[in-house]
Amino acid sequence: DAGVIQSPRHEVTEMGQEVTLRCKPISGHNSLFWYRQTMMRGLELLIYFNNNVPIDDSGMPEDRFSAKMPNASFSTLKIQPSEPRDSAVYFCASSRDVGGKAEAFFGQGTRLTVV
Amino acid sequence: GEDVEQSLFLSVREGDSSVINCTYTDSSSTYLYWYKQEPGAGLQLLTYIFSNMDMKQDQRLTVLLNKKDKHLSLRIADTQTGDSAIYFCAGIFSGGYNKLIFGAGTRLAVHP
Numbered sequence: 001d002a003g004v005i006q007s008p009r010h011e012v013t014e015m016g017q018e019v020t021l022r023c024k025p026i027s028g029h030n031s032l033f034w035y036r037q038t039m040m041r042g043l044e045l046l047i048y049f050n051n052n053v054p055i056d057d058s059g060m061p062e063d064r065f066s067a068k069m070p071n072a073s074f075s076t077l078k079i080q081p082s083e084p085r086d087s088a089v090y091f092c093a094s095s096r097d098v099g100g101k102a103e104a105f106f107g108q109g110t111r112l113t114v115v
Numbered sequence: 116g117e118d119v120e121q122s123l124f125l126s127v128r129e130g131d132s133s134v135i136n137c138t139y140t141d142s143s144s145t146y147l148y149w150y151k152q153e154p155g156a157g158l159q160l161l162t163y164i165f166s167n168m169d170m171k172q173d174q175r176l177t178v179l180l181n182k183k184d185k186h187l188s189l190r191i192a193d194t195q196t197g198d199s200a201i202y203f204c205a206g207i208f209s210g211g212y213n214k215l216i217f218g219a220g221t222r223l224a225v226h227p
Contacts, residue, residue, distance in 0.1 A: 004157075033215065042219030043158075043203065056214060091157055095215065101146050102207060104215050106157030 006107035018080040025094030035091040082114045121218035133191040135221045137204035144206030152201040
């Protein structure tokens with residue numbers, strides 16, 4: 001398996017534009033997570049899905065953020081409209097529960113810069 | 116709550132031991148994890164410990180778990196420059212569904 005695949009790797013956009021980040025989890029994994037990493041706040045869990053269903057989106061900062069998982073092999077995180085303070089590295093991770101142990105595998109991340 | 120706390124920075128001399136500490140508030144996690152993030156990369160699982168264990172050793176890595184104090188530590192023996200990275204502790208706490216909660220990460224700097 002190629003691992004968790006995120007695209008794009010880098011995104012530079014102007015304030016007010018819509019940004020869509022994409023993630024392909026590892027086949028067979030039933031949980032998917034979106035994290036945001038900044039120097040100020042560290043690693044924050046934004047939302048996670050289990051079996052394609054959003055379980056907890058309490059980490060989503062505002063209504064400008066939305067995430068979908070239409071099927072087991074694809075998820076998107078959308079920011080509309082984007083703002084400079086959204087600049088961060090966004091990680092997608094997936095995992096599969098095996099006897100209470102669930103190793104999360106991370107993608108390489110998308111570095112978002114909003115100018 | 117699900118707070119996981121770590122100190123933000125640690126600087127050690129090459130060849131010395133590094134000890135990275137983590138505390139958590141919820142003791143329900145079956146496993147506790149240490150992840151490593153190298154520059155420009157995502158996080159990778161480094162090691163983990165089952166909650167019924169006190170210690171786990173894996174080559175240069177030693178994980179100690181004090182359940183009473185809700186304290187987890189990672190010791191790296193003979194620290195090398197290649198160990199410079201950010202280290203995260205994590206656990207799956209009350210609520211299940213594999214919700215992995217991370218600490219803020221400890222940035223380890225190894226100098227000659």
